[in-house]
Amino acid sequence: MPDAELLRLDHQVCFSLHAASRAFGGVYRDALKDLGLTYPQYLVMLVLWEHGPQPVKTIGERLRLDSGTLSPLLKRLETAGLVRRERSSEDERSVTVQLTPAGDELRARALPVPRRMLAATGLTIEELRTLQGLLGRVTSALDEA
Amino acid sequence: MPDAELLRLDHQVCFSLHAASRAFGGVYRDALKDLGLTYPQYLVMLVLWEHGPQPVKTIGERLRLDSGTLSPLLKRLETAGLVRRERSSEDERSVTVQLTPAGDELRARALPVPRRMLAATGLTIEELRTLQGLLGRVTSALDEA
DNA sequence: GGCCATTTAATTGCGCACAACTTAGTTGCG
């Protein structure tokens, strides 16, 4: 395949992913507005709801985000009264993040969000899993490169 | 399917997309470093290489970006000497963006980028097209919601 | 015990995304 045609395909693929990511972001923005959460903040809350108290480091590994992104984000969640941060006593370098009662209660209000999102995508659960599988493969491959 | 399980699936799907988008961004960052372009700047250049001089509005429609994003981005491309912006004479509201000779010459150096990206994804061209198709469907559906 | 590499967070700086608003130019309608 000639370079020029590849350049056009590249245009389409990278644009598709970029656009899809932003389209998702937009719909999540609407769905999460009532909860007062942004999309990345929602990701952090999902991790805390699912895995409980954990250090910043662990959250970063699960979401592939570094402290430059997480530190201010967590500070905003703390200001909103959803999480509490405290230095670990065993390892003074580590900061453990845990939900406040308000943060825990927010989970109930977040439960309907995924169903709304699922409907908005227009895909079946099967197709969603396929998409997720493809994206996972791509991400692993890209992470190695 | 119960809400709680959907919440977990949602975690996985939205995270997958978010992660894939950022993984792509990272690899593009490396591939484009030599050209002095960021990933969104590359998208704008692709549009200009393919479609020639056009108003900011048109670029925004093609990439689904608004003036709040494009204005400073185009200003940086202009500072870098890659594009020129000038008010249209027929419609003084409109600003036409066109490539400078340097911007045009950059195209040759960008030609090998897609092949590198294709290799980095580890997918065949067929799979890429499938992914693109799925993402396109999702994006249209989400845009309507 | 003292030194050094490593680890964990936080901070700084830059660019992108988007909402809300502003400014200037155009169009349409009475």
Place this chain on the structure above:
DNA sequence: CGCAACTAAGTTGTGCGCAATTAAATGGCC
């Protein structure tokens, strides 16, 4: 014609993503 509605860019403010740097704590090793 004149004025309201609309349109194209730009500006401002907030938050995310990431590279680079800093600060503090830990662990290993002599």
